[in-house]
Each structure stands twice: as C-alpha cells, then as structure tokens.
Amino acid sequence: MPVCVSEPAVASCVQRPVDLVFLLDGSERMGVENHRRAKEFIENVARRLTLANGQSDDRNARIALLQYGSKSEQRVEFSLTHNLTVIADSLAGMSYMDSASSLGSAIIHAVNNLVIRLARRNAELSFVFITDGITASDSLEEGVSAMRRAEGVPTVIAMGTDTDQDVLRKVALGDTSAIFRGEDYATLGKPTFFERFIRWVC
Numbered sequence: 001m002p003v004c005v006s007e008p009a010v011a012s013c014v015q016r017p018v019d020l021v022f023l024l025d026g027s028e029r030m031g032v033e034n035h036r037r038a039k040e041f042i043e044n045v046a047r048r049l050t051l052a053n054g055q056s057d058d059r060n061a062r063i064a065l066l067q068y069g070s071k072s073e074q075r076v077e078f079s080l081t082h083n084l085t086v087i088a089d090s091l092a093g094m095s096y097m098d099s100a101s102s103l104g105s106a107i108i109h110a111v112n113n114l115v116i117r118l119a120r121r122n123a124e125l126s127f128v129f130i131t132d133g134i135t136a137s138d139s140l141e142e143g144v145s146a147m148r149r150a151e152g153v154p155t156v157i158a159m160g161t162d163t164d165q166d167v168l169r170k171v172a173l174g175d176t177s178a179i180f181r182g183e184d185y186a187t188l189g190k191p192t193f194f195e196r197f198i199r200w201v202c
Contacts, residue, residue, distance in 0.1 A: 017052075017123035018061045019080055020045075020201065021114055021152075023106050025131040026067040026075075026097030034159070034185040035096040038130050041157075041188040043091050048198055052082035058122050063087060064114050068106030069099025071136065076109075080118045103131060103171065104139030111146040119150075126201055127152045132160060133167035144170055154178055155201060159185045 022042055026035070042065060049061040065077040065087075075097070078090040110127070119125055127147055133156075147154065156172045156179045163181075172178040180197060187193050 015059050016202070017059050017120055018049075018126055018201065019115075019119045019123040020049075020061060020063045020126045020128055021080070021110055022063065022065045022128045022130065023103075023110060024065060024067045024077075025101055025103075025129075025135075026069045026073070026099055027101035027135075028098050029101070029132060029134060030096070032096055032098075037185040037188050039091045039094060041130075041194075043088055044194065045198070045201075046084055046087045048194075049202075051084060054082060057082065058120060062120075062123075064110075064118070065090070065094075066106060066110050066114065067094065067097055068102065068109070069097040071100075071102040071105045071139070073097060073099050073102075074106055074109035076113060079114060101131070101135040102139065103129070103133075103135040103167070104137075104141070104143035107143030107171075108139060108146050111150050111152075115150045115152070125150060125152045127154045128201070129154065129156045129171055131156070131168075131171075132158055132162060133164035133171070134162070135164070135167060140167065140170065144173070148173070155197075156180065157182075157188070157197075159183070159187060 052060040052062050062080045062082050064080040067075045077094050154172050159182045
C-alpha cells in the first residue's frame with residue numbers, strides 16, 4: 001500500500017519542531033494567477049502540517065510569510081504562527097505587489113525581523129523560496145550569508161522554464177535536490193508534487 005510508505009515521513013513531522021519561513025516573489029514576472037496559486041499552496045501546506053499547539057509549544061510546525069519586491073519593499077504578511085485562522089485570513093487579504101525583485105534584501109529582512117526575534121531555538125529553521133531566481137544581484141551574497149549564519153535550511157520552488165539556475169543554486173546552498181521544479185505554477189496543486197514537498201520539509 002503506497003499510503004503506508006509515506007506515513008513514517010509524515011509522522012516524523014508531527015513531533016519534530018520546524019519553523020517554516022516562506023519567501024514569496026511579488027515581482028511583476030510572477031503574475032496575478034501564479035501568485036494566487038502560490039498562496040493556495042502555502043495555505044494547503046499549513047493545513048497539511050501539524051501546527052504547534054501554542055506559542056510555547058516546542059514541537060510541531062509554525063509558519064511565516066514574507067512577500068518581497070524591490071529592495072525597499074519587504075512585507076511580512078504574517079509572522080511565525082501556529083494559528084491556522086491567522087494564516088488563512090492573511091493569505092485571503094494579501095495583495096500582489098507587482099514590483100521588482102530583490103531576493104537578497106528579502107532574506108536579510110526575514111532573518112532580522114522573523115528569525116532573530118521569533119524563531120524557536122530548538123526548531124529546524126526552513127526557508128522556502130517561491131521564485132524564478134531572476135532578481136537584483138546586489139545583497140544576494142549578503143542574504144545567503146545571513147541565512148547560513150541563522151542555520152537556515154533552504155528549499156527552492158522554481159516553476160516554469162525561464163529561471164536563473166545560478167541564483168537558484170546559490171540560494172539552495174548548492175544542494176540541487178533542494179530545488180523543486182515544475183512546468184508551471186499549476187504543478188503546485190498536483191498531489192505528487194505536494195506530497196514530495198511535505199516529505200522534504202518534514
């Protein structure tokens with residue numbers, strides 16, 4: 001039975017503390033429809049994971065979302081939280097930036113405003129990038145260094161064929177298995193892709 005195969009991987013996510021920080025590209029290249037699909041994906045992940053029971057719970061998952069645009073446009077849509085209502089309401093009310101892209105600045109902002117202040121000491125810190133990697137090159141090295149210092153584990157979701165492989169590899173800290181690819185953003189809604197992602201972050 002294939003269901004049994006995935007059960008241990010999913011179950012391990014229940015007790016293990018994970019703080020997931022999503023960084024969503026709000027640049028004009030994303031487009032409204034892809035942005036909507038990405039928001040749905042984040043909400044589905046939140047519904048699928050076993051979320052922490054409260055702020056003091058040192059197990060299970062918490063999620064944060066930063067939408068980023070140009071260097072001066074970094075928007076924390078919701079901080080690290082275990083509250084599914086907060087996550088769903090924030091996603092429903094979130095507007096698409098339709099801006100430029102400064103990924104390095106976004107990582108620095110996430111580390112300074114989400115990780116340092118809010119991340120649990122005992123939790124694995126997981127950065128999930130939803131991006132094509134096409135971004136301003138300034139601050140990228142600095143951002144990657146900040147993620148390393150915070151001991152963040154990167155996962156990159158890169159949909160479509162028009163992607164910057166060098167940037168994606170750099171942000172994935174050279175681990176190509178941490179780069180999840182798909183033909184287009186509709187892939188995010190496919191069960192096989194979704195389950196593979198859940199097993200990976202767990």
